[in-house]
Amino acid sequence: MVCAYSSTNIHVDQQEELRQIISGISIEMIGLSTISHDLLVNYPFLAAEYLNIQVDTHQIFSISEFIEVYDKNGMNAPLDMDLCYREKEKLCATIASSEITLVTEGSGVGKTRLVIEVCKQFERNGWNVLCVRNNGELLYNDMQYYTSDEGMYVLFIDDANQTTSLGYVLDYINGLSNNIVIKVVMTVRDYARHRIKEIICRYRIPEEIVINVLKEEEIKTILKSNFGILNEEYLDRIAHIAKGNPRLAILAGKISIENGYLAIRNATDIFAHYYGTSIENAELSADEINALFVISFLGAIKYIENETALKIMELMDINAECFTELCHKLNEKEVIDLYHDEIAKVSDQSLGNYILEYILTEKKIILISQLLQIVFPRFRNKVVYAINTLMKLFYSEEMRKYIESQVNISWSAAEEELENSDIA
Secondary structure, three states, X not given: OEEEOOOOOOOHHHHHHHHOOOOOOOOEEEOHHHHHHHHHHOOHHXXXXXXXXXXXXXXXXXXXXXXXXXXXXXXXXXXOOOOOOOOHHHHHHHHHHOOEEEEEEOOOOOHHHHXXXXXXXXXXXXXXXXXXXXXXXXXXXXXXXXXXXXXXXXXXEEOHHHOOOHHHHHHHHHOOOOOEEEEEEEEEEHHHHHHHHHHHOOOXXXXXXXXXXXXXXXXXHHHHHHHOOOOHHHHHHHHHHHOOOHHHHHHHHHHHHHHOHHHHOOHHHXXXXXHHHHHHHHOOOHHHHHHHHHXXXXXXXXXXXXHXXXXXXXXXXXXXXXXXXXXXXXXXXXXXXXXXXXXXXXXXXXXXXXXXXXXXXXXXXOOHHHHHHHHOOOOHHXXXXXXXXXXXXXXXXXXXXXXXXXXXXXXXXXXXXXXXHHHO
């Protein structure tokens, strides 16, 4: 039996008296202090979603909450699918025996999906699993809050290369008492592996797991298991295009069911059909797509008066006030997420990848040489990520030649500028 009350004047002896009113019946006392305590300690996600009370920076989730947030806009390759041909046992053993584990490879090979499956196994074995989805804010205070109790924790940091001030998090973990055990597992893109490893090695030597691309027969099994695709012509085409990338295979599987064989001619067509339809349904204007590109390229950014973002937007004749307005519109359409009305981040990584291709190589709305003049060398990592994404997901010989020519133009311009400065 539950007894709910709103008075703050019920003393301990009165509560005990109420519990004894009915013989043989257990009475649970729930008051305002009980509810506020539960919201603070056990259900901060509910406090944020339904009461608009931010207990934390909304970056740490349970496994189910993480999957819900990851899949919420329907444009991600879903996490809740059959996991095939992944070495769960190897990763489980590595996490159990190591303090920090790095799971690495390129975008879309299934790093997040594999780690989530392993985290479920740890949770079944009594571990507290905390899943981190970065939104550009500091994690330090969140870590203090969620790991304040003694116990065993698995901290899963997805896309560690996008996590703000990772060193502070590791510094906090390094100073914990022996009564709090934390196993850290991170996914990291291959291009950023060395940079993240340098940060980690200041505290611990990590173990590394490299997720290899799948074989064509393995890709076909995923398609059969999750989509019921049995047509060999479809299976051969998708497996050939995916080149071992399960995310691309899953997108292609969805498109083939909805739009038929002609929609899966190449990787660009797959992304265009899948995300192009989503963009059309969201009714994005040309300016909104341009703003989406800037956020996709720069990552999680403070979008108000962001100097670099505004310099890029100037190439498309969009001013600071307009850019801020566009960010709010994109947020309303659930294409980007705004955190505390300050930080903007693309909701879906694959959508962001497609927008890079759409703006830089398909439509050439911004020339790569123009972009390099603005962001290089300060944002070198962003440039490396963008070019790697284009070459790995959308490769064609024509694209390679175009990117090479644009880089050469920028290099020549830099040399000329240097020569002129020396002469001066």
